[in-house]
Amino acid sequence: MEKLEKLYEGKAKKLFATDDPEVLWVEYMNQATAGNGAKKAQIEGKGSLNNRITAVIFDLLKARGVDSHFVSSLSDTEQLVRKMDMFPLEIIMRNTAAGSFAKRYGVEEGTPLKQPILEFCVKDDALGDPFINNDGLIALGIVTEEELDEISRQARAVNEALLDIFSKIDVRLVDFKIEEGRTADGRILLADEITPDTCRLWDVKDGGETIEHLDKDLFRRDLGNIIPAYEQILERLEQLADAE
């Protein structure tokens, strides 16, 4: 596979064309951002950890019947993925109240939710990725009703599979964000990444007394170095993958 011209550079990844029109070359960068890019840092080793974590997660998901755009790993920081026409959506699933949800509704962070919550935000940096409900998505023509049904079904399936994966490595999956797109042959599929940058992952100790953040909140909230936390997630996921 040949790496061709750069197509896109986001906050954490660069995308390149390849000699296969249906395959993209992804390079994970060390850049960390928070607050819609307001806070920025270069963190040595982050790109490699996220590239490896998302590859293991996509493999574990596949074993649970959840397909994704992931094709294969290329190196520590690079992977091949299927080219997708992306929906401009941040698809958020929550199992425990935290982050913007806890703040918006004045709920204490860590409060268990009686059922998972599926939320959508329009992916638009200039607008600060605003929350939108199902009617809004259809009224604005961002997705059709059929697309919304399929995206919602897949988001809930990803949540069920991820809950199984993370419970097996003793990590609480608090919430996460995914993105979805359409392949050239019209199939809606999970894309982008699933990493501690995009999930809240808690190591809950002392019967819930102590919460150790193993995710990007360490960076967002200045709670500590993300690298040892991301390394722990990778190590535990690799052990699970080896055992399965």
Ligand code: C5P
């Ligand atoms: O900030 P908020 O509570 O809405 O985030 C919910 C989940 O979505 C968190 O796991 C966070 O890491 C993820 N997220 C993301 N990218 C964004 C916004 C949220 O990965 N732009």
